[in-house]
Amino acid sequence: MDLHLSARRALVTGSTSGLGEATVRMLAAEGAAVVVHGRNAERARAIxxxxIAAGGRASVAVGDLSTDAGADAVAEAALAGGPVDILVNNAGAYEHLDWSEATPAAxxxxxxxxxxxxxxMIQRLVPAMRERGWGRVITIGGGLGGQPMNxxxxxxxxxxARHNLAVSLARELKGTGVTSNVVAPGAILVPAVEKLLTGIAGERGWGDSWDEIEVNSVRELVPNDANRFGRPDEIAGAVAYLCGPLADYISGASLRVDGGTVRSVQ
Structure with missing residues (x-):
């Protein structure tokens, strides 16, 4: 299917690894000109x-989005190649802390x-989308936003908060031709997850082969209708669909890509 992205430029934040990398690769394969963002210039340039070697169009923006100066630098670099039509807000950080460890500073x-x-990034890029009468903002959320763990x-x-701000933005952009949506991944198999699960499989009795480990760990940790972990390309595919004109009638929506996960609240 042609998603009609060849005339568009997309900035995917945090796209030097994981879901962001899968997304920037898929958008490039669909014909979009992409901006690879990260804090490591060497890694961003390599991607x-x-x-480019595969026939795509790509440039680089480097900066720490947790600061105004870093966001300014990323926006400037992204806009140097032309208008940004698509903003995928993927960048973020995660630290496994319990309630006693999660200090107010954390x-x-x-x-x-x-x-x-x-x-x-929304404040730096979306006003120009509004002026042009077309744009996409895709926020990567997650099931834990609605079904949190302890x-x-x-x-x-x-x-x-990411889910909430995306819907608020959609209301703000009513009638402008710019949409705002959320893609909410479930448990996705990235290298760090596979390494973790393989390392604890023996003590949990999950088996020796990856096929056994995946089925048993999913059953115990993240039961879902697909009986497996999602793959990064499955998240990227959902993002790519929302980026194109075939999704013009979708705004303020949350697209779950989680295998039908239902998490028990603890």
């Missing part, structure tokens, strides 16, 4: 070069990294 830092960072409360809360 951009790979995309809450404030996580909120700045995961919520205000996205606001900074651990890492500071992170759960930022996901809820």
């Amino acid at each position: 951009a070069d790979e995309l 809450w404030a830092t996580t909120y700045d990294q995961n919520v205000i960072s996205g606001v900074r 651990t890492h409360p500071q992170y759960n809360a930022t996901l809820a």
Whole structure:
């Protein structure tokens, strides 16, 4: 399917690894000109070069979005190649803390990294989208925003805030041709997750092969209708769909990509 992205430019924040990297690669494959963002210039440049070598169009923006100066630098670099039509707010940070470890300072830092960072980019890029009468803002959220666990409360809360701000933005952009939506991943198999699960599989009795470990760990930790972890490309595919004109009639929505996960509240 042609998602009609060849005339568009997209900035994907936090796109040097994980879901952001999968997304920037898919958007480039769909014909969009992409801006690879990260805090590591060497890694961002390597990904951009790979995309260019494969026939894509890519540039780089480097900066720490948890500061105004960093956001200014990223916006300037992203706009140097032309208008940005699509903003994918993916960048964020995660730290596994329990309630006793999650100090007020940790809450404030996580909120700045995961919520205000996205606001900074919205305020720098969306006004021009509104003026042109077309644009997309995709916020990467997560199921923990609505079904939080008892651990890492500071992170759960930022996901809820990301969902909330995306809907508020959609209301603000009513009738402008610019939409705002959320893609909410479930448990996704990235290298760090696979490494963690493989490392604890023996003590949990999950088996020896990855096929056994995946089925058993999903059953115990994140039961879902698909009986597996999601893959990064499945998140990227949802983002790519929302970026194109086929999704013109979708705004203020949250697209769950979680295998039908239903988490028991603890």
